[in-house]
């Protein structure tokens with residue numbers, strides 16, 4: 001696997017900021033308590049909404065939780081996680097049966113992260129505790145919650161991914177970091193109840209957003225990517 005680094009030597013000036021924003025995005029799992037300006041959040045979300053969508057239907061809906069709502073949401077989700085009682089997800093994120101090559105990539109990702117934290121294979125409690133940090137939003141002061149009307153189709157979920165990536169990339173331009181969080185979709189009932197989201201919405205995922213804590217061990221972890229020729233076929 002290649003590292004994520006991109007050779008910047010032959011990149012035109014006009015592309016450099018874009019490439020830098022894209023390649024400096026990574027999932028940050030430890031944030032500083034530093035306040036995130038509400039106007040900046042609005043700006044990032046407005047920029048992200050420039051994402052394309054089939055027939056321009058713009059299927060995204062975002063709830064921004066800060067302050068006491070963020071804390072209440074975190075407490076309820078973390079307690080649910082600690083209790084070990086699962087609620088029904090509204091959609092499956094992962095395949096029902098894992099197989100090669102995805103299982104190996106998933107393992108490499110998990111072991112890499114837990115390895116950076118000094119958590120060894122089989123240390124269940126420590127693993128669960130780290131997973132539980134999802135519900136503390138990795139200490140980020142802001143969490144974004146994303147929903148979609150539940151009668152929309154796969155195409156709209158494709159559009160949604162572009163919107164999500166735009167948020168993460170735009171955030172980098174303003175010095176912020178993010179962590180997308182499918183883990184929040186494990187508890188749709190709790191999230192919907194606290195945020196007053198109606199039953200016709202599907203909870204897509206959450207996203208922690210804020211300023212990176214560079215001293216956090218989890219943030220020392222870097223993922224890799226497979227070589228280009230493993231996923232691209234050129235035809236002439």
Ligand SMILES: Cc1cc2nc3c(=O)[nH]c(=O)nc-3n(C[C@H](O)[C@H](O)[C@H](O)COP(=O)(O)O)c2cc1C
Nearest residue numbers: 025026027029109134179180181182183184205223
């Ligand atoms: C839609 C989506 C949901 C994700 N959910 C979680 C999550 O719940 N918790 C987490 O720690 N990371 C989550 N991730 C982060 C992935 O693990 C991460 O993107 C992947 O390992 C690649 O690493 P990078 O983002 O640092 O490049 C999610 C990523 C995506 C795109």
